[in-house]
Amino acid sequence: MEMALVNRVRSFNRLVTERVGALNDHFLGGTRPLGEARLLWEIGAEGAEIRQLRGRLALDSAYVSRLLRSLEGQGLVVVEASAHDGRVRRARLTDAGRAERAGLDSRSDEFAWSLLEPLTERQRGSLTTAMAEVERLLMASMITIEVADPTSADAEWCFARYFAELNRRFEFGFDPGQSISAHAHELTMPSGLLLIARLRQEPLGCGALKFHGKAPAELKRMWVDPSTRGLGVGRRLLGALEHQAREAGATVVRLETNRALTEAIALYRDCAYREIGAFNNEPYAHHWFEKQL
Amino acid sequence: MEMALVNRVRSFNRLVTERVGALNDHFLGGTRPLGEARLLWEIGAEGAEIRQLRGRLALDSAYVSRLLRSLEGQGLVVVEASAHDGRVRRARLTDAGRAERAGLDSRSDEFAWSLLEPLTERQRGSLTTAMAEVERLLMASMITIEVADPTSADAEWCFARYFAELNRRFEFGFDPGQSISAHAHELTMPSGLLLIARLRQEPLGCGALKFHGKAPAELKRMWVDPSTRGLGVGRRLLGALEHQAREAGATVVRLETNRALTEAIALYRDCAYREIGAFNNEPYAHHWFEKQL
DNA sequence: GCAATTCTCTGATTTTAGTCAGAGAATAAA
DNA sequence: TTTATTCTCTGACTAAAATCAGAGAATTGC
Numbered sequence: 001m002e003m004a005l006v007n008r009v010r011s012f013n014r015l016v017t018e019r020v021g022a023l024n025d026h027f028l029g030g031t032r033p034l035g036e037a038r039l040l041w042e043i044g045a046e047g048a049e050i051r052q053l054r055g056r057l058a059l060d061s062a063y064v065s066r067l068l069r070s071l072e073g074q075g076l077v078v079v080e081a082s083a084h085d086g087r088v089r090r091a092r093l094t095d096a097g098r099a100e101r102a103g104l105d106s107r108s109d110e111f112a113w114s115l116l117e118p119l120t121e122r123q124r125g126s127l128t129t130a131m132a133e134v135e136r137l138l139m140a141s142m143i144t145i146e147v148a149d150p151t152s153a154d155a156e157w158c159f160a161r162y163f164a165e166l167n168r169r170f171e172f173g174f175d176p177g178q179s180i181s182a183h184a185h186e187l188t189m190p191s192g193l194l195l196i197a198r199l200r201q202e203p204l205g206c207g208a209l210k211f212h213g214k215a216p217a218e219l220k221r222m223w224v225d226p227s228t229r230g231l232g233v234g235r236r237l238l239g240a241l242e243h244q245a246r247e248a249g250a251t252v253v254r255l256e257t258n259r260a261l262t263e264a265i266a267l268y269r270d271c272a273y274r275e276i277g278a279f280n281n282e283p284y285a286h287h288w289f290e291k292q293l
Numbered sequence: 294m295e296m297a298l299v300n301r302v303r304s305f306n307r308l309v310t311e312r313v314g315a316l317n318d319h320f321l322g323g324t325r326p327l328g329e330a331r332l333l334w335e336i337g338a339e340g341a342e343i344r345q346l347r348g349r350l351a352l353d354s355a356y357v358s359r360l361l362r363s364l365e366g367q368g369l370v371v372v373e374a375s376a377h378d379g380r381v382r383r384a385r386l387t388d389a390g391r392a393e394r395a396g397l398d399s400r401s402d403e404f405a406w407s408l409l410e411p412l413t414e415r416q417r418g419s420l421t422t423a424m425a426e427v428e429r430l431l432m433a434s435m436i437t438i439e440v441a442d443p444t445s446a447d448a449e450w451c452f453a454r455y456f457a458e459l460n461r462r463f464e465f466g467f468d469p470g471q472s473i474s475a476h477a478h479e480l481t482m483p484s485g486l487l488l489i490a491r492l493r494q495e496p497l498g499c500g501a502l503k504f505h506g507k508a509p510a511e512l513k514r515m516w517v518d519p520s521t522r523g524l525g526v527g528r529r530l531l532g533a534l535e536h537q538a539r540e541a542g543a544t545v546v547r548l549e550t551n552r553a554l555t556e557a558i559a560l561y562r563d564c565a566y567r568e569i570g571a572f573n574n575e576p577y578a579h580h581w582f583e584k585q586l
Numbered sequence: 587g588c589a590a591t592t593c594t595c596t597g598a599t600t601t602t603a604g605t606c607a608g609a610g611a612a613t614a615a616a
Numbered sequence: 617t618t619t620a621t622t623c624t625c626t627g628a629c630t631a632a633a634a635t636c637a638g639a640g641a642a643t644t645g646c
Contacts, residue, residue, distance in 0.1 A: 033632060051593070063634060065595050079594095087593040087642045118434045120525055127434075130426035137420035141411045232413055326602055344623070356604055358625050372624095379612045380623040 032100075035059075039067050040076060040093070040101055047092035049082060076100055139199065140231040145240045148196040150187040150208070155194055158206040162223035169260045170284060180282050182220040186210050190248075194221070195240055197233050204228045207237040209245055209253075216279075216290060217245040219255035222264065234267050246293050253293065256285035325393075328352075332360050333369060333386070333394055340385035342375060369393055432492065433524040438533045441489040443480040443501070448487055451499040455516035462553045463577060473575045475513040479503050483541075487514070488533055490526050497521045500530040502538055502546075509572075509583060510538040512548035515557065527560050539586050546586060549578035 032040075042053055054064050068091055071077040076097035082088040093101060116124045148155055166174035187194045187208045197205035205224040209217050219241060224234045245253050255273070257264055265287060269275075273289035280288075325333075335346055347357050361384055364370040369390035375381040386394060409417045441448055459467035480487045480501045490498035498517040502510050512534060517527045538546050548566070550557055558580060562568075566582035573581075 035633065059633095060635065061594065062596080062636080066634095069595090081642095085593085085643070089594065115431060115434050118436065118529070119430065120528065123430055123433060123525060126426060127430035130423040130430070133419060133423035134427055137412065137416055137423070138408060140416060141408050141420075143411065232416060235413070236411070328603065353604065353606090354624065355606080355626080359604095362625090374612095378623085381612095382624065 035063075035067055036071055037104060039064070040071060040097060041104055043077065043091050043093055043097075043101075045093065045098065045101070047090050050079070050089050050091055053091065071097070136231070140233070143197055143199050143204070143228075143231070143233055143236070145195050145197045145236060147244075148194050148206075150184040150194045154196055154198075154203040155206065158196060158203050158223060159221065161225065162206070162221060165223070165226070166258070166284070170258055171260065174284060178283055180220075180280060182208060182210065187220075192217075193244060195237060195244070197224070197237055199228070205233045205237055207241050209241055209248070211245075211248050211250060214249060214251070216252035216254040217248065217250035219253055222255070229263070234264070235271065238267065238271055242291070242293060251293050252290055254279060254288070254290045256280060256282045256288045258284050259286040328356075329360055329364055330397060332357070333364060333390060334397055336370065336384045336386055336390075336394075338386065338391065338394070340383050343372070343382050343384060346384065364390070429524070433526070436490055436492050436497070436521075436524070436526055436529070438488055438490045438529060440537075441487050441499075443477040443487045447489055447491075447496040448499070451489060451496050451516060452514065454518065455499070455514060458516070458519070459551070459577070463551055464553065467577060471576055473513075473573060475501060475503065480514075485510075486537060488530060488537070490517070490530055492521070498526045498530055500534050502534055502541075504538075504541050504543060507542060507544070509545035509547040510541065510543035512546055515548070522556070527557070528564065531560065531564055535584070535586060544586050545583055547572060547581070547583045549573060549575045549581045551577050552579040 038057060039053060042048065042056055050064060050068070053059075054061055057064075059067075068077060068079055072079060074096075076094055077091050078094060079089050079091050082090050116127065119127060163174060163176055182192075186192050187210070190211065192208060192210040194206060194208045196203050205228065206221055207219065207223070208221040209219060211217050222234070222237065222241075224237070242253060254276075255268070256278075257268070259265075268289050271291070273291045276288050276290050278285070278288050279290075331350060332346060335341065335349055343357060343361070346352075347354055350357075352360075361370060361372055365372060367389075369387055370384050371387055372382050372384050375383050409420065412420065456467060456469055475485075479485050480503070483504065485501060485503040487499060487501045489496050498521065499514055500512065500516070501514040502512060504510050515527070515530065517530070535546060547569075548561070549571075550561070552558075561582050564584070566584045569581050569583050571578070571581050572583075
């Protein structure tokens with residue numbers, strides 16, 4: 001059994017299942033009810049807080065409680081209070097539970113393999129390649145872009161990663177204090193706004209605007225998580241920002257950028273941004289762009 | 294909404310759902326229980342016999358009956374006796390049922406579109422292309438090959454299509470009576486055997502062997518439905534036949550073929566068959582091959 | 587320190603999904 | 617014609633998958 005291929009299929013299945021349908025009914029279920037099997041799986045080797053389980057499986061609190069009671073009765077799970085917060089409880093697998101979970105795991109492997117097995121070597125390669133492509137693009141289509149509060153934890157996280165990356169990539173590092181400001185109040189309506197791109201609630205990109213009435217809007221804090229690049233998130237963020245700028249009454253968007261950010265520069269050019277002379281004294285900038293909306 | 298793309302995604306979903314998981318639970322279900330929704334969908338605009346529904350959805354007779362009673366109670370379906378056979382009953386949608394089904398239909402469209410909508414034109418193309426590839430190969434992996442009775446309806450069907458194709462493609466047509474025999478008893482153990490390839494029980498290819506003890510086994514009736522070509526079914530049939538020949542004690546497989554069957558000849562060569570002199574007087578043959586097992 | 591909130595749990599109940607045994611009508615096989 | 621078979625249906629039942637209301641502990645906010 002070629003595990004690399006098997007894992008590709010399973011990874012694909014996970015996504016397809018998430019988007020398209022329910023789980024492998026009888027298959028993963030085996031002897032155990034599907035609900036219990038899913039919960040057992042989701043608890044994982046490390047254990048998990050019950051509220052997380054509820055969230056991930058989108059199940060009612062009462063229902064999860066009952067399922068846990070049943071699994072507990074079968075000696076597969078123990079539930080104990082969390083150390084940090086006495087209200088929160090954690091579920092943890094017993095040895096028997098871990099064994100049960102390993103069984104689910106290997107049945108998943110077998111199922112994945114059963115899809116590949118009848119094919120030729122070449123076909124298996126094509127199938128898994130195509131599956132990876134489908135997965136990649138469905139993932140991209142799950143990414144949402146929404147206006148966010150620049151003081152929120154997600155925003156802080158994006159900014160921190162953004163600054164860290166600039167500091168890494170700029171010739172002489174990056175200190176936000178030296179750069180033109182984009183404080184929280186400047187990125188909150190009506191002064192401006194912040195967009196955050198998310199996949200399953202997790203932030204992975206951002207972009208902001210500072211409005212100046214009818215004068216050109218300024219584009220700031222454009223960032224996409226490196227692990228997510230190539231999925232068109234930057235392009236979508238840019239489009240969404242332009243839309244917002246138009247809504248706010250601006251007819252021009254301007255931005256400045258550093259020569260180290262080659263892929264960003266390519267994106268701006270590709271999206272019809274035109275290089276212009278310096279319109280501010282940003283010390284980290286080498287290029288200034290604008291676009292007529 | 295681009296229907297061509299939407300339809301590709303839906304077609305893909307159908308397959309993935311069939312192989313990987315259950316249906317789009319709440320989605321397709323809407324307000325109606327999933328079982329009822331599936332049945333409603335399966336009845337289709339034309340109506341369907343109840344036993345067909347049972348077969349297609351793999352549901353218990355009692356269960357289907359109850360679901361139909363419920364749909365009937367809601368005025369969505371009427372059940373009436375079949376014209377041909379008084380035992381068989383047909384389910385047919387009422388106007389309300391048709392409307393309900395149209396609702397399911399458009400929700401499926403919307404769902405499919407919701408996957409594509411966030412993507413760029415180019416990404417949509419890539420996604421649907423990859424989906425088509427996945428579908429094609431999963432289909433291929435669902436094809437089974439099994440020993441079959443050469444007098445069965447499926448075998449007759451394959452032979453009929455095979456002869457028709459030869460008759461169409463050979464320069465001077467084809468008459469089985471003129472050709473070397475491969476009667477049912479010759480293709481039944483221990484004299485020989487017939488393999489049939491099937492997708493969802495439907496036959497779409499065959500291949501047979503005539504054994505002659507330790508002397509070379511003869512390969513006959515090699516055929517794959519034109520709509521299924523390019524999926525490697527021929528290659529798999531050939532491999533399975535060679536396996537069977539080995540099992541039966543043969544060390545060599547021989548076959549003859551007509552020059553019009555170019556793709557078959559290419560397959561034989563590719564599978565290490567070596568062209569040899571005529572070893573029989575088959576009037577329709579131009580090439581004779583053999584392979585050491 | 588008190589009120590509001592969060593988190594989990596229990597009890598009561600419902601809906602959905604499915605099974606099993608067998609009855610009754612129609613048809614096919616002998 | 618008799619007998620066996622096919623097809624659908626009803627009754628009786630079970631298991632799984634929820635949902636709702638609220639209780640009781642712990643924590644947070646003020």
